[in-house]
Amino acid sequence: GKSTTSRAVSKALNLLHVDTGAHYRTLTKLLLDRGISPNSEGAVVEGLQNVALETVVEGRSAFLAVNGKRPDDADIRSEEVNAKVSLFAQIPAVRNKLKQYQRSQKDIAESSAFSGLIMEGRDIGSVIFPEAPHRFFLFADSTTRTQRRAAEGQKDSIIERDKTDSNRKTAPLTCPQGAIEIDTGNLSIQRVVERITQTIGK
Ligand code: DC
Numbered sequence: 001g002k003s004t005t006s007r008a009v010s011k012a013l014n015l016l017h018v019d020t021g022a023h024y025r026t027l028t029k030l031l032l033d034r035g036i037s038p039n040s041e042g043a044v045v046e047g048l049q050n051v052a053l054e055t056v057v058e059g060r061s062a063f064l065a066v067n068g069k070r071p072d073d074a075d076i077r078s079e080e081v082n083a084k085v086s087l088f089a090q091i092p093a094v095r096n097k098l099k100q101y102q103r104s105q106k107d108i109a110e111s112s113a114f115s116g117l118i119m120e121g122r123d124i125g126s127v128i129f130p131e132a133p134h135r136f137f138l139f140a141d142s143t144t145r146t147q148r149r150a151a152e153g154q155k156d157s158i159i160e161r162d163k164t165d166s167n168r169k170t171a172p173l174t175c176p177q178g179a180i181e182i183d184t185g186n187l188s189i190q191r192v193v194e195r196i197t198q199t200i201g202k
């Protein structure tokens with residue numbers, strides 16, 4: 001998947017790796033813990049007030065910490081979060097809360113010893129960094145993706161989530177103009193990584 005691929009590219013090219021799906025998952029977990037439903041936009045807006053976003057760099061990856069705490073990976077990849085994250089991610093207040101934060105990751109990469117930033121997510125090439133020097137749009141058919149999730153031991157309704165993510169009004173999942181499309185369905189991770197690193201190296 002895109003996380004495995006982008007982590008491998010980050011290693012090959014000494015780039016700071018940022019998984020923005022984890023950002024949406026982290027806010028989803030926080031809001032769910034506060035008993036807030038994605039159906040109540042007002043409650044979501046209120047629930048995000050006084051939530052401080054900070055960055056923890058560990059190895060080659062940057063992680064989002066909220067109010068001083070970085071959540072456990074298991075907690076943001078639970079079945080409950082899988083089921084709700086798309087619903088929270090379509091709320092403009094949630095996306096706006098993360099937009100500046102995600103753009104600020106570029107400065108963190110630059111002020112550290114990294115050669116640059118690799119950021120993965122559905123709207124990075126379209127909304128967050130439309131001017132990035134290299135933009136890649138990875139896709140695979142939903143059968144392949146469901147199989148990959150299952151291989152990770154995760155239960156996840158990929159098809160449902162794809163539909164919500166592609167049809168939402170704010171920053172829908174789409175291949176932005178000018179991005180390089182890669183069909184990962186019948187390519188090994190290694191081949192995808194090579195394609196990306198070779199393109200960047202040119
Ligand atoms: O990549 P992932 O499965 O961890 O992402 C979880 C959800 O977060 C995804 O269903 C939609 C949302 N998301 C988003 O809306 N925009 C991003 N840049 C990244 C993720």
